[in-house]
Amino acid sequence: MPADILHAGESAGTIDQTMPALEMRGIDKRFPGVVALDNVDLTLQPGKVHALMGENGAGKSTLIKIMAGVYGKDAGIIRIQGREVDIKSPRDSLKEGIKVVFQEIALISEFTVAENIFLEGYPTGKGGSIDWKKIRNDSAALFKRIGFNVDPAARTGSLPVSQQQMVEIARALAHEARVVVMDEPTSSLTPNEVSLLFTVIRRLTGLGIAVVYVSHKLDEVFEIADTVTVLRDGRHISTKPVGEHTNDTLIQDMTGRRIDNLFPRQRGPAGTKVALSVEGLSTAKKLKDVSFEARAGEVLGFFGLMGAGRTELAKAIVGYDPITRGTITIDGHRLAPHDTRTGVGLGIGLLTEDRKTEGLMGELPVYQNASLASLGSFARLGFVDKAKERKAVQEYVDRFRIKTPGLGQKIKNLSGGNQQKVLISRWLMRGLKVIVVDEPTRGIDVGAKSEIFALIDRLAGEGLAVVLMSSEMPELLGLADRIAVMCEGRLTATMSRDEATQEKILNAAIG
């Protein structure tokens, strides 16, 4: 029998502990032109945390989606407690007690938090009508029990992403479960919330539930996992107790190579020419009197805790969002407020945090995504010269080694790192002077990260001023020439890389 956290005591051993909770044997999955999984095995023991690791495109998500009934498998078998099962739809999977916390928020934004938690099966009273009172009480009790501070009566879409992520996690726990899968559950949680999550995971394993934990954050894996399975290019590479791994062996298994230096610096020292100058910048909602300069060939890093105003700053300086006061000067030209067109014309571009909604056009091919900002330069008599356009894009594909089957490939089929490179190409093609990069490595694995870092280094090396917004301190310390720290919309400190330490940065970020 499966168990659930709301109704079980602290140690209800109702799950058969002698058999594997779930076994996947010889799983194959092909997509057109790609082998996503090739003969992959996975065995989950009840009451254990099993980390699933691998670079983007290694097959983790595909494996989870097969488990969840989102995709069908081409070959292989799945057994639950020794019994072979046929999972054809998400419903089959849920019935078997497999609960997945997906990486992308899967909630109905118009519903209340409480309703979303019971989406999978509404408790009903007499005559089959929904028992709303039970839904409210149980969801409040669930949040209390796991220690998350979320209002069950709030409209889900009105909550910040981090709270939505907590709702997702709580939802997986509201019903009886045998296996709980968490795909990057901590990507927008604070350290405090992460430790609450780990307490919950330990409670789940105490109930005999098997937990699959997918994360790129190695320290989390070492803290919570019992066993680690590594996938690479759709193949099973290793399954070991976590104690037999070190950071290095794990990275080596994941990438198939050693990454000695995550931050290779190839570029020379920063130039002296001011490419971007911001003075007294304020916006209606967040920013207060922000002033700084970025020089050609320099990486200027911005650090700030959640809500410090980094994203707002990024959007304001490229002219995306309106400003109330202050001036922005790019390469000697004033940028009119709220004017992306001129911004692009003057040579400033934004790589956004949210690639899917603000940067990529998923259904369009690679070359159109790359050429979007510079269509004018390929135009002849008002029509785009396709041959010229493709040739220009091909140069960037070669230069950045963008992995794509062809220029006509839909960009949504590319891996995250390669999508990122296409976006960078878009702005480089436009003849950029300044590039603003907002959280470039969110949700990206170690291997792709090092490529992105190399790319940023290269952008600065080509004489661009790079303004890098990041919440990852090591990233800033490794990449930036200078680090600016923000707190509640203000600039609280600016320091050179040599004088910066984690403590100094954090002190300035707290304000």
Add this chain to the structure above:
Amino acid sequence: MTNASTAIDAAATGPSFVARLLRHQEMALLLCLVLVIAFFSFTAENFFSVRNMTNVLGQASLALTAGIGCAIVFISGEVDISIGSLLATIALPLIIIMNETGSLALGVSGALLFGLIVGCINGYLTAYVGINSLIVTLGMMFVLRGGVYLYTGQRAIPDDAMLDSFILLSDGRLFNVIPYSAVIALILLFAFAYMMRHRPFGRQIYAVGGNQEVARLAGYDVRRVKFICFIISALLATVAGIILAARVGSAQHTAGLNFEFQVVAATVLGGVSLAGGIGSLWGMALGVLILQFLSNGLRGLGLPTEWQLVITGMIIIAAVAFDEAKRRRANGG
């Protein structure tokens, strides 16, 4: 609104009570309806009388009944514009069977069976074959309209059976006050509004319209939900068609012309989003009543039909634009 949401609202803190009340679509619409009625009560002769009010309710009952189905299909994220033609078509099996057998029950059963088949075809092509519902129901609209025309030609097929119970449907009134057609519409409205709010299937419709992929991941059979929504819509249009046939007393090819657009307009005015997942049947009902009282009042003022159309059209666009602006502000961008 329902217990659940009022309890939640009461617990919420923030803007003033009135501001929060107005944020509810239904409350703003109710206010509009009251204003419309108040305005014409002072300006139009004979507007504010029990007789006129109940008459308007009777006239609104067709759109109310079919509007339930229209709103449900909208909420599921699809559209159904075949209801006007279905309304006309349904009179054929109904009247032919009644004329042959002299039985209202058999006639109504035949009509419902016909509606069921139409709903199944719409639903199957949309949900299981995957054709855009606008195209499917647009096609169905022409097929049905053409079909009736083929059968009847220019003439109308009269109701020769003249059954008492059938005629009661057109001019009978409960307690001599409320038209039976309105009683039927209100019962259906309450029943389906309850389903949409308090039955798991109703919530599944909202979930499917709100985010199809999320609904699938939650274990819902998205295609089945949509399929059933089209059947509900067709059956409710059939009920409206039966009432219309009773009123007209015949089957004819011009019945219910442009009816689908009146219903769509009222539904959209009532705050039901074409994008799916948003809106309520109460909102739709208020939208229907606002438009019905408006056209009745404008007629009372002696305004020609042409002007009624122009004014109605402008109000719909203004209402939806206002709603969109409000929603954008609520989402903070």
